Amino acid sequence: MQDDNPMNGAELPTEAMVWEALKTVIDPELGFNLVDLGLIYSVEIAERKVTVRMTLTTRGCPMHESLVWGVRRAVLGLDPVHAVDVQLVWDPPWQPSMMSPAAQERLGVLGCGC
Amino acid sequence: MSFPSAVDPATGQSRLPSMTIPLRFVLLGLLSLFTGIGLLVARPDLLATYHYNQYIIAVTHLVVLGFIGSVVMGAMYQLVPVALETRLHSERLARWHFVAHAVGVVGMVVMFWTWNLKQVGHFGSVFALGVGLFVFNLVKTLRTIPRWNVIAFAIAAALGWLSFTVLAGLYLAASKCWSFSSFNPIAAMHAHAHLGGLGVFVMLIVGIAYKLIPMFVLSDLRSVRRAGWSLGLLNTGLLGLFFTILLQSRLKPLFAVVAVAGLALYGLEIRAILRTRTRRVLDWGVRYFLTAIALLAPLSVLGLVLAWPGLPATAFTTQLENVYGFLGLFGVVALAILGMLYKIVPFLVWFHRYSGEIGRAKVPSMAEMYSERLQVAGYWTFVGGLAMTSVATALGHVLAVRGGCVLLTTSLAIFAVNMAKVLSHWIKPKVQPAVPARTLNASASPSRLALT
Numbered sequence: 001m002q003d004d005n006p007m008n009g010a011e012l013p014t015e016a017m018v019w020e021a022l023k024t025v026i027d028p029e030l031g032f033n034l035v036d037l038g039l040i041y042s043v044e045i046a047e048r049k050v051t052v053r054m055t056l057t058t059r060g061c062p063m064h065e066s067l068v069w070g071v072r073r074a075v076l077g078l079d080p081v082h083a084v085d086v087q088l089v090w091d092p093p094w095q096p097s098m099m100s101p102a103a104q105e106r107l108g109v110l111g112c113g114c
Numbered sequence: 115m116s117f118p119s120a121v122d123p124a125t126g127q128s129r130l131p132s133m134t135i136p137l138r139f140v141l142l143g144l145l146s147l148f149t150g151i152g153l154l155v156a157r158p159d160l161l162a163t164y165h166y167n168q169y170i171i172a173v174t175h176l177v178v179l180g181f182i183g184s185v186v187m188g189a190m191y192q193l194v195p196v197a198l199e200t201r202l203h204s205e206r207l208a209r210w211h212f213v214a215h216a217v218g219v220v221g222m223v224v225m226f227w228t229w230n231l232k233q234v235g236h237f238g239s240v241f242a243l244g245v246g247l248f249v250f251n252l253v254k255t256l257r258t259i260p261r262w263n264v265i266a267f268a269i270a271a272a273l274g275w276l277s278f279t280v281l282a283g284l285y286l287a288a289s290k291c292w293s294f295s296s297f298n299p300i301a302a303m304h305a306h307a308h309l310g311g312l313g314v315f316v317m318l319i320v321g322i323a324y325k326l327i328p329m330f331v332l333s334d335l336r337s338v339r340r341a342g343w344s345l346g347l348l349n350t351g352l353l354g355l356f357f358t359i360l361l362q363s364r365l366k367p368l369f370a371v372v373a374v375a376g377l378a379l380y381g382l383e384i385r386a387i388l389r390t391r392t393r394r395v396l397d398w399g400v401r402y403f404l405t406a407i408a409l410l411a412p413l414s415v416l417g418l419v420l421a422w423p424g425l426p427a428t429a430f431t432t433q434l435e436n437v438y439g440f441l442g443l444f445g446v447v448a449l450a451i452l453g454m455l456y457k458i459v460p461f462l463v464w465f466h467r468y469s470g471e472i473g474r475a476k477v478p479s480m481a482e483m484y485s486e487r488l489q490v491a492g493y494w495t496f497v498g499g500l501a502m503t504s505v506a507t508a509l510g511h512v513l514a515v516r517g518g519c520v521l522l523t524t525s526l527a528i529f530a531v532n533m534a535k536v537l538s539h540w541i542k543p544k545v546q547p548a549v550p551a552r553t554l555n556a557s558a559s560p561s562r563l564a565l566t
Contacts, residue, residue, distance in 0.1 A: 025472055028464050029330070030393075031479035057332050057392070062196045062461070066469040073473030096392045108395030 013078040018043045018050060021078055025070040028063065030107065034071065038098025041089065048082040050075045055094045064088070133466045133540075135208050139188025140459065142216055144530065146180025147448070151523050158515035161440060161507045164432050166300055172226035174307075177443055179219045179241065182315055185451050187215070187248055189458055190269070193322065194255060198266055203254035207247050214244030235287040242280045249273050264341045268321020271349055275313025282306045297360055305360040307439070312352050312373065315447045316410075320345065320380050322454070323407065327384060330400050330457065332392035340383050347376030370421035374414040381410070397481065398489045402453025405497065409445040413438065429510065436507045444522070445500050452496070452529060456489065460536050467543045476546040483539050484532040492532070496525035 013021075022040055023033045034040050034054065041053040052071055056064055068086050075084045096104065153173050154161060160170045195202050202208065218241025225233040252273055259266055283306055289295030295302065324341050328334050335341060351373025358366040384407060396404070416438045425431055460480040468477040503518030 024476060026477065026479055028468070028472075028477070028480045031481050058329055063465075063469075066465065066472060069469075070473030075473075077474060106395075107393050 012045060012048065013050075013081065015043050015045060017078060018045065018052075018075055021074045022052070022071060025067065025074050027057070027067065030057070030103075032099075032103045032106065034067065036100040036103040038100070038103075039094060040071075041092075048080055049085065050078075050081050050083075051085045051087065053087045053089055055089055057094055132205060133462050135205060135212070136188040136192040136458070136462065138212055139184045139191075139215075140455065142212075142219075143181045143184035143188065143451075144526075144533070146176050146184060146219070148523075148526060148530075150177040150181060151519055151526060154519040155516055155523060158512045158519060161436055161503065161515045161519075162433075162510045162512045165436050165439065166303070168226055168229040171303075172223050174439070174443070175219070175226055176223045177448075178310060180223065182443070182447050182451065183219070184215065185455065186315065186318060187211070189454065190252065190318075192458065192462065194252060194269060198256070198259040198269075200255055200258045200260070203251050203258075207251045211244045211247040211251070214240050214247065218242070218244055231287055231290045235284065235291060238280075238284050238287055242284060245276060245280050249277055264335075264338060264345060265321050265325045267342075268317055268324070268345055271345065272314050272317040272321065275309055275317060275352070279306065279309040279314060282309055298362060301360055301362050305356050308352065308355055308359060311442050311447070312348070312355070316377075317345075317348065319407070319447070319450050320348065320377075323380075323384060323403070326454070326457070327400070327403070328387050330393075331388060331396065333387045333390050335383070336386035336390065337383060340379055340386075344376045344379035344383060347372055347379065349376075351376055364423045366423065367418065367421045370418050374418060377410050377414055381407070398486060398493060399453050399456030402456065402493060402496075403450050404453075405493075406446050406448075406450035406453060409441065409449070409500075413441050413446060416441070430508070433508050433510050437504050440507055441500070441504055445504070449496065449500075452492075455529075455533070456484070459533055460484065463536055463540045467540055468545070471543075471545050478539070478544055484535045488528050488532050492525045492528035495521055495528065499523075499525055 019035060019040070022043075023035045025034050026032060027034060027037055027039070030037060037057070039054050039056060041055060042051075043053075044051040052075065054068075054071060056067065068088060071086050072084045075081055096107075099107070150173055153169075153176070157169065160167075160173060165171075165174075191202060191208050194200075218237050218239075221237030222234055222241060225231070225237055252269070256266060256270060256273075282302075285295070286299075286302055286306055289297075289302075290299075324335055351369050351371075354369030355366065355373060357363070358369055384404075388404075416434065419425065420431075420435060420438055457480075460483045463483065464477075464480050471477050499518050499521030501518075502521060503515055506512075506514030506518055
């Protein structure tokens with residue numbers, strides 16, 4: 001019997017590949033990707049569906065839907081992912097300590113910076 | 115749970131109006147600012163001598179209505195829907211507003227310069243028509259917001275003061291034409307100026323800062339009660355100031371103190387927000403804005419001095435009135451606007467050019483859309499120009515006023531170069547591939563995104 005789904009032959013991406021893809025999504029105001037900013041809490045892959053739990057630095061961010069859509073696009077760009085569930089959560093609340101050392105240094109979290 | 119966003123979660127549609135609406139106001143504003151500062155370079159005597167003459171009134175209206183008014187109203191069309199989680203009532207009305215605004219401002223300024231007050235009244239009526247469309251559009255928009263807060267209150271108050279300012283201006287023009295007013299003309303002009311400067315522009319700076327500063331420095335409003343009191347005192351003080359200035363009452367200092375108390379509370383709240391911020395390093399757009407806010411302190415001191423009834427009217431004290439007006443318009447309002455434009459214009463261009471590409475391609479951050487070195491150079495040139503012009507104005511030194519205005523012009527030219535860099539992204543987006551080709555999923559299209 002002929003397989004009519006062209007994606008069936010492709011292997012699912014690994015978690016590492018998803019995290020790497022998420023590094024392409026930047027917060028345009030802070031200038032860092034969401035992974036280095038510590039905004040991505042977890043990634044789960046089941047079949048061809050990926051679930052991403054993420055947060056934002058502030059609830060008053062006019063970019064928030066753009067960033068969520070950016071995460072969806074980045075993960076959907078991985079073959080053969082078919083669906084992405086982005087869960088925006090506020091618990092645990094984001095803290096500066098969740099950022100990578102490079103992001104902390106750039107944003108002045110480590111020093112006084114006043 | 116809902117929170118401000120540029121996209122309405124219910125409909126998936128952008129809350130932002132077409133980018134050309136705020137942009138046309140911003141461009142008219144910058145053109146007016148360049149013309150205004152150019153006139154001061156050409157005629158520094160306007161600042162170095164007492165301000166009750168047709169030319170300085172023309173330049174003031176060019177700066178206040180042409181620059182500040184244009185940018186503020188254009189920005190409000192953009193920011194109010196986002197900040198208050200709603201959509202603009204009508205983009206069509208906003209476009210008609212721009213036509214009335216541009217015709218009204220240009221006509222008023224030219225007629226002030228030639229001192230044809232009848233025509234000032236006519237063009238002022240066209241401008242007032244535009245303001246009417248603006249206020250109507252914003253009030254209809256405010257009626258749809260899900261919840262009221264101090265920011266919405268500040269915006270509503272500013273709209274009320276704007277209407278009052280325009281009516282007072284039309285009354286002034288009419289009273290000049292038909293000589294029916296019993297008010298002292300200089301006192302009436304000062305009362306009108308305080309309505310616009312304090313009631314509209316400072317009110318908006320206060321309200322917008324309560325929203326934007328926490329967002330940009332990663333902090334929160336620390337005390338809603340303190341923020342509310344600051345607005346309450348500012349409004350009460352201004353109402354009292356208007357009537358006491360108009361009637362030349364000895365109670366003027368009392369209401370000046372009330373307004374300054376409101377600004378002091380505002381300063382305390384901003385300090386509390388900054389102290390608890392996560393983003394320790396402040397970017398230069400925020401520094402522009404915070405410097406403008408800090409200049410409210412010397413401006414308040416100067417205002418209290420000038421409000422004192424026993425102050426003798428000497429050549430020096432009357433020049434201090436010029437400094438007060440100049441510092442208020444250029445030091446506080448214009449500098450705050452330049453700082454916010456470093457946020458608003460990149461945001462607009464980024465949102466319209468790159469938000470559809472994020473996650474699919476490598477896009478620049480907002481800070482990468484302009485030169486920070488130019489931004490810093492522009493900051494120090496502007497601050498230098500402010501200081502030099504203020505001192506020279508106080509001393510009535512014509513040549514030094516020109517020198518200060520040349521510095522301000524240089525700063526604005528630097529700003530224009532940076533804005534051109536930002537706008538170049540709108541014309542030619544700088545997008546690079548982000549994911550290696552072998553991992554790309556060709557079916558990741560926007561239509562598919564909408565279904566997930």
